[in-house]
Amino acid sequence: MxxxxxxxxxxxxxxxxxxxxxxxxxxxxxxxxxSQILLFAVFALALNVLVxxxxxxxxxxAGLFATAGYAGALMLQAGYGHFAADGxxxxxxxxxxxxxxxxxxxxxxxxxxxxTLALGQIVWGVAYRWASLTNGDNGVNVTTRPRxxxxxxxxxxxxxxxxxxxxxxxxxxxAVFIRSPFGASLCGTRDxxxxxxxxxxxxxxxxxxxxxxxGFWSGIAGxxxxxxxxxxxxxxxxxxxxxEVLLMVISGGTATLLGPIAGAAIVVIMKNVxxxxxxxxxxxxxxxxxxxxTFMPEGLVPGSVRLWRMGWRAFRDRGRANVLRNVSxxxx
Amino acid sequence: MKLRRxxxxxxxxxxxxxxxxxxxxxxxxxxxxxxxxxxxxxxxAQGGIQMEQGIATLLKxxxxxxxxxxxxxxxxxxxxNPAGAKxxxxxxxxxxxxxxxLGPLAAFELLAITDYVRDNQTPLISLAAxxxxxxxxxxxxxxxxxxxxxxxCHAMGDxxxxxxxxxxxxxxxxxxxxxxxxxxxxxxxxxxxxxxVVKKLWPPLVTxxxxxxxxxxxxxxxxxxxxxxxNPVKFTRAYADLGLKDKIPLxxxxxxxxxxxxxxxxxxxxxxxxxxxYSSERDTPSNKRFVAAMQKDYGVLPxxxxxxMYVAGECVEAAIEKLGGQADDRKAFAEALHAVWLTDTPRGxxxxxxxxxxxxxxxxxxxERKGGQLVNTIVKTYANVSQFWTYDEKAFLANPVYSRxxxxxxxxx
Amino acid sequence: xxALKVDALSKSFGGLRVTADVSLTVxxxxxRLIIGPNGAGKTTLFNLITGELAPDxxxxxxxxxxxxxxxxxxxxxxxMARTYQIITLFPRDTIxxxxxxxxxxxxxxxxxxxxxxxxxxxLFERAxxxxxxxxxxxxxxxPLSQTSYGEQRRVEIAMALAQNPKxxxxxxxxxxxxIDERREVNQLLFAIPRDVTVVxxxxxxxxxxxxxxxxTLLGTRAEVVADPRTREVYLGA
Numbered sequence: 001m002x003x004x005x006x007x008x009x010x011x012x013x014x015x016x017x018x019x020x021x022x023x024x025x026x027x028x029x030x031x032x033x034x035s036q037i038l039l040f041a042v043f044a045l046a047l048n049v050l051v052x053x054x055x056x057x058x059x060x061x062a063g064l065f066a067t068a069g070y071a072g073a074l075m076l077q078a079g080y081g082h083f084a085a086d087g088x089x090x091x092x093x094x095x096x097x098x099x100x101x102x103x104x105x106x107x108x109x110x111x112x113x114x115x116t117l118a119l120g121q122i123v124w125g126v127a128y129r130w131a132s133l134t135n136g137d138n139g140v141n142v143t144t145r146p147r148x149x150x151x152x153x154x155x156x157x158x159x160x161x162x163x164x165x166x167x168x169x170x171x172x173x174x175a176v177f178i179r180s181p182f183g184a185s186l187c188g189t190r191d192x193x194x195x196x197x198x199x200x201x202x203x204x205x206x207x208x209x210x211x212x213x214x215g216f217w218s219g220i221a222g223x224x225x226x227x228x229x230x231x232x233x234x235x236x237x238x239x240x241x242x243x244e245v246l247l248m249v250i251s252g253g254t255a256t257l258l259g260p261i262a263g264a265a266i267v268v269i270m271k272n273v274x275x276x277x278x279x280x281x282x283x284x285x286x287x288x289x290x291x292x293x294t295f296m297p298e299g300l301v302p303g304s305v306r307l308w309r310m311g312w313r314a315f316r317d318r319g320r321a322n323v324l325r326n327v328s329x330x331x332x
Numbered sequence: 333m334k335l336r337r338x339x340x341x342x343x344x345x346x347x348x349x350x351x352x353x354x355x356x357x358x359x360x361x362x363x364x365x366x367x368x369x370x371x372x373x374x375x376x377a378q379g380g381i382q383m384e385q386g387i388a389t390l391l392k393x394x395x396x397x398x399x400x401x402x403x404x405x406x407x408x409x410x411x412x413n414p415a416g417a418k419x420x421x422x423x424x425x426x427x428x429x430x431x432x433x434l435g436p437l438a439a440f441e442l443l444a445i446t447d448y449v450r451d452n453q454t455p456l457i458s459l460a461a462x463x464x465x466x467x468x469x470x471x472x473x474x475x476x477x478x479x480x481x482x483x484x485c486h487a488m489g490d491x492x493x494x495x496x497x498x499x500x501x502x503x504x505x506x507x508x509x510x511x512x513x514x515x516x517x518x519x520x521x522x523x524x525x526x527x528x529v530v531k532k533l534w535p536p537l538v539t540x541x542x543x544x545x546x547x548x549x550x551x552x553x554x555x556x557x558x559x560x561x562x563n564p565v566k567f568t569r570a571y572a573d574l575g576l577k578d579k580i581p582l583x584x585x586x587x588x589x590x591x592x593x594x595x596x597x598x599x600x601x602x603x604x605x606x607x608x609x610y611s612s613e614r615d616t617p618s619n620k621r622f623v624a625a626m627q628k629d630y631g632v633l634p635x636x637x638x639x640x641m642y643v644a645g646e647c648v649e650a651a652i653e654k655l656g657g658q659a660d661d662r663k664a665f666a667e668a669l670h671a672v673w674l675t676d677t678p679r680g681x682x683x684x685x686x687x688x689x690x691x692x693x694x695x696x697x698x699x700e701r702k703g704g705q706l707v708n709t710i711v712k713t714y715a716n717v718s719q720f721w722t723y724d725e726k727a728f729l730a731n732p733v734y735s736r737x738x739x740x741x742x743x744x745x
Numbered sequence: 746x747x748a749l750k751v752d753a754l755s756k757s758f759g760g761l762r763v764t765a766d767v768s769l770t771v772x773x774x775x776x777r778l779i780i781g782p783n784g785a786g787k788t789t790l791f792n793l794i795t796g797e798l799a800p801d802x803x804x805x806x807x808x809x810x811x812x813x814x815x816x817x818x819x820x821x822x823x824x825m826a827r828t829y830q831i832i833t834l835f836p837r838d839t840i841x842x843x844x845x846x847x848x849x850x851x852x853x854x855x856x857x858x859x860x861x862x863x864x865x866x867x868l869f870e871r872a873x874x875x876x877x878x879x880x881x882x883x884x885x886x887x888p889l890s891q892t893s894y895g896e897q898r899r900v901e902i903a904m905a906l907a908q909n910p911k912x913x914x915x916x917x918x919x920x921x922x923x924i925d926e927r928r929e930v931n932q933l934l935f936a937i938p939r940d941v942t943v944v945x946x947x948x949x950x951x952x953x954x955x956x957x958x959x960x961t962l963l964g965t966r967a968e969v970v971a972d973p974r975t976r977e978v979y980l981g982a
């Protein structure tokens with residue numbers, strides 16, 4: 001029988017909070033914001049597979065996100081059903097990820113970053129320029145949301161639950177993936193690619209498969225996005241989107257499960273909620289990022305854990321010092 | 333730092349704001365909520381801020397009361413992108429439960445939310461110019477008191493061919509939909525009136541230096557430009573610097589020679605002929621009052637962005653008035669908006685066609701220096717211009733929407 | 746059949762010919778020492794043999810199999826393992842996980858994305874056994890970053906041994922070790938069973954000469970060998 005550890009308790013509480021969220025948030029606007037956080041968390045988790053676990057910083061992931069979104073939106077516009085559109089969108093995203101992977105994995109580090117950046121810009125260029133297909137910067141409307149098992153996802157609550165389900169699946173798949181032998185291999189290629197090769201690993205293929213995995217979840221996030229906004233336009237594929245999701249991963253904490261989720265929450269809340277009250281909200285966002293990078297260079301989640309432990313240790317040691325002093329003091 | 337901007341804004345407007353914490357039992361006494369979707373951050377921010385000034389000026393003038401209803405005004409910054417526009421529209425509709433939305437600024441923002449406002453039955457008064465929103469994808473909840481992209485350009489094409497007797501024209505505009513639609517409208521009428529568009533140039537939205545594009549212009553009678561945002565200032569200056577100003581007359585769309593831009597322009601703008609649906613030079617009491625208020629409160633000459641939102645506010649007032657106590661029914665309100673007919677707004681008479689687009693005057697202006705100041709003096713008025721110009725609506729809508737490729741440019745050299 | 750046969754191997758970097766026409770044959774079970782002055786291309790030779798560098802010309806045979814064109818990882822699967830002169834380990838992992846990664850490299854399990862790595866008990870048992878051979882059982886679960894340099898040297902060797910190689914290439918395994926640590930590593934090397942062929946680069950002559958069956962002198966050939974001082978230093982003649 002498994003016991004209740006603090007970790008399990010925390011996961012349980014988080015799950016209960018997430019599941020009951022519509023009840024205590026109430027207003028559909030905030031439920032929608034929550035859906036948005038979850039869908040960007042899926043995207044950030046997908047990017048984290050590369051940035052955190054493979055040590056490959058991609059600045060072109062908006063390209064994959066948008067490719068899936070456009071594929072889905074255009075299929076729907078052409079009159080196909082949701083099932084076909086979503087299936088094709090995911091296949092197209094995987095295909096795009098394969099192309100991205102083959103081209104970008106010729107290199108690592110800055111080289112990888114520059115190639116992914118260029119590939120992302122190509123997707124943006126196609127979305128913007130191939131107007132007869134993509135309708136240019138006027139974008140493509142998605143008029144309906146899917147109805148899985150006949151359940152309408154039209155209102156905020158139901159869409160939130162659908163997004164939550166996919167988000168949980170993403171988190172679970174990441175957790176399993178990263179604890180697996182393949183996950184360990186991937187981390188090995190990040191830390192010592194040369195040694196991994198000498199140990200018998202196919203470093204390239206390991207990274208390529210990780211790229212596909214990342215592309216798959218980026219594609220899912222892209223689909224969630226078009227169903228959420230009911231719209232896609234070239235700005236979704238822009239460098240800004242790629243940079244934003246990278247910022248989510250880095251600010252939250254790379255190579256952690258919670259980090260990208262926290263990062264997504266910060267960015268989405270700043271952009272959408274705080275901006276209603278603070279005119280210079282992007283300045284505030286900038287200050288927050290600078291603070292995170294200065295005080296918690298490893299990211300918000302690992303940084304908070306470190307600071308909490310330091311604080312706890314200081315608190316505990318102070319207690320101990322008092323005890324010692326009391327003992328050493330001779331009774332008067 | 334302003335934490336509750338909304339509250340602050342209310343203060344600025346001088347209105348006695350009614351708090352909405354407790355919803356009164358009688359809907360009629362609750363404030364009528366106007367949400368503004370605008371852009372306050374990023375490259376489009378200037379136009380966005382002018383939009384807010386325009387509606388704020390009207391609300392101040394009316395002591396925050398339109399047709400007897402207290403107004404609660406809520407402004408939201410979309411950041412100038414479609415996803416932001418969608419989220420902010422959700423904020424206004426789902427959280428703040430506004431009665432009507434004014435804005436947004438950019439076409440791609442509008443296109444991202446038209447389906448959404450229809451599904452949520454919230455009337456929207458747009459400034460953005462995207463043609464199809466009042467054409468092939470017309471929406472019973474959207475009206476547009478400003479103009480479609482091409483509405484003024486049709487008139488410009490006509491004026492260039494018939495009055496100025498130009499035969500050959502080059503067009504230049506940013507490489508995006510608003511540019512395509514403007515240039516298409518100009519080309520269509522200009523060529524139908526016997527002219528030829530022989531060159532079409534499309535610099536990207538962010539172009540540091542227009543020289544390589546301007547250098548391609550030659551052997552034409554005029555150049556029509558459709559730049560927007562702060563690009564017209566850069567372009568007009570480069571055009572003069574390269575010595576073309578005195579050789580080839582420059583024509584402009586409304587955003588390219590907006591009155592609000594005049595203070596950023598110098599001699600390079602003198603002589604530019606533009607077509608616009610609003611002119612601060614219009615000599616009527618209502619316009620004089622609006623211009624004076626804008627000058628007093630913000631020290632600026634109002635252009636289309638401010639005037640558009642001021643007029644949008646007047647449309648709200650007229651619709652509330654028409655409905656009497658029933659203004660809270662959003663569907664009825666949208667219908668009332670479509671039926672609005674104003675005889676005297678700063679831009680002139682305003683009424684709407686059955687697709688929700690304005691039928692109104694278009695002014696041909698010539699930029700001059702008067703007492704040291706640049707002004708766009710009205711030289712001709714096209715009255716009651718429809719979005720279809722003089723074309724038959726049915727035939728017009730049977731064609732594809734204006735784009736880079738439509739109507740095809742057959743006279744390119 | 747020889748364990749490793751290198752024939753007329755050459756490698757240049759730009760104009761610099763680092764490996765010039767090197768040939769050597771190592772018999773199964775042999776302990777071969779490779780010596781030479783700095784810059785003689787000893788590590789480059791290792792990198793060529795393990796496939797981390799591609800030769801310009803020449804061939805490499807592992808138990809008569811031509812592996813010249815094979816990538817590094819394939820050579821590992823054919824029984825070649827190496828250690829590095831500069832420690833090349835996984836600092837974020839524990840010692841035992843480092844060794845597990847070595848074992849995983851040769852197992853099809855490495856592609857498995859759903860199993861739990863930490864529950865691969867057989868893998869971990871084998872890793873602990875390998876650590877026992879190098880005397881590190883007691884700190885198997887310590888993060889690598891909290892271990893001494895000498896311990897890390899031994900982890901390098903444990904990882905190579907864990908793969909049960911047929912040919913083991915050791916690149917300066919004594920580099921930077923204290924006298925005590927050297928003794929421990931020395932014992933370790935002597936304990937390697939004779940069915941493993943060992944090729945070693947080492948500067949430290951006391952331990953190396955004792956260990957080696959044969960010595961290959963690598964350098965700009967004639968000059969180095971003719972230089973009496975080098976002869977004295979390396980060969981005691």
